[in-house]
Amino acid sequence: MDRHDGFREFVLARQQALTRTAYLLTGDAHLAEDLLQSVLIKVAKQWPKLSVDGNPEAYTRKALMNQYISWRRRLQREWPSASPPERGASHDEATIDRIMLRQAMTKLTRKQRAVLVLRFWEDLTETQTAEALGCSVGNVKSQTHRALARLRRLAPELSDRSSLSLLQEVAV
Template sequence: MDHTGFRDFVLARQQALMRTAYLLTGDPHLAEDLLQTVLVKVAGKWGRLAKDGNPEAYTRRALVNQYISWRRRHRPEVPSARPPDHVPDRAAYHDDTALDRIVLGQALAKLAPRQRAVIVLRFWEDLTEAQTADLLRCSVGTVKSQTHHALARLRVVAPELAHLLNEPVLQEAAR
């Protein structure tokens, strides 16, 4: 089996792929497991992928598919602690951006796997609707509706993030 270039690909793209895995899972350990699982699969197909010319697109698609597959088989644990009755005063925090990222991460965890994948790919990975549709093997219309439904769900589960939940602001918060 020809693995020429696989090591270079992993070294060059590992951080970006790990970021995507983390944003999908919301857990650094699960993200490592997800990426490792996918890279094993990619290594097995490396000769063909390298020859076809776009191994990164295949790897990202595999990350999303594997994540969705894991979520279907294993429901995430639901914390038993009761959430606070009110949102803490934002003025008490020195860095609103950090707080927004934490709350947004928690809100993303409440989305369906496919909705979360669309949000991550569109706003964190800055892919177009067409690129996202191609990666998820669905229509552009499906990407648009999943994005719409995901943003609506985020507005419900995290109303304190309303100032972030329009597309240009969400893209900027992802950076």
Template sequence: MDRYDGFREFVRARQQSLIRTAYLLTGDAHLAEDVLQSVLIKVAGQWPKLLHDGNPEAYTRKALINQHISWRRRVRKELPSADPPEYGHSHDDSTVDRIVLRQALARLIPRQRAVIVLRFYEDLPNARPPSC
């Protein structure tokens, strides 16, 4: 029996959802991939224990949030400007809404952003599940 039995299947099944969460937390596709990759390395190390007593998806999402917060503290990058970007052409309402939403998320502190992402994008309940 391989120590990672089920891990590869878990990653294949949940990868798109996890990368979407990472992107919504970071606001940057490349950083989202880096954060998710470092979290999956940690999850792989804990995989036998997670299979036995834990909820692998809840653990992975919590680790993703913690990793993002940790990276933000270390890097301390400036947040993007609150002013909408200047474009030479007009956008439809949905594009403007996405830009405004992205800027609003960027102004939140990492923990607030994590709550918004989990609650509204991942459609998780308001109450914290006991496994987190």
């Protein structure tokens, strides 16, 4: 029996969801792939224990959040312009809203962004989010409050739409 039995199946089954979570955290497809790849390497090393005693999905999600939050290097993002495109015939309202939300999300702290992704994209409870991030439920609540308030300040034009519903749509 191979010590990594089941790992390939786990990755194939959860890769799309994990990639989407990584993308929501980083805001860049290539960085998301790098983030997920580095996490899966760590998960593979722990696989023998995880496949027997643990919850591989919860462990992987927590490792993904921790890796994202602790990245030391500065992530460089290239944006074609500092402001969203002109509202015109070439873009519909939903597309412009998603662009503005993505830009605003890049200005959140890593912890705030991680909390929003876990709470509103992954649809985790406050308790599950706290477990995934290794912090208290109170910390999750305060980070969520601060992150949403900051999003509203950074993108006031989105205030007529729910930030939460936009956040759920941003990876679509």
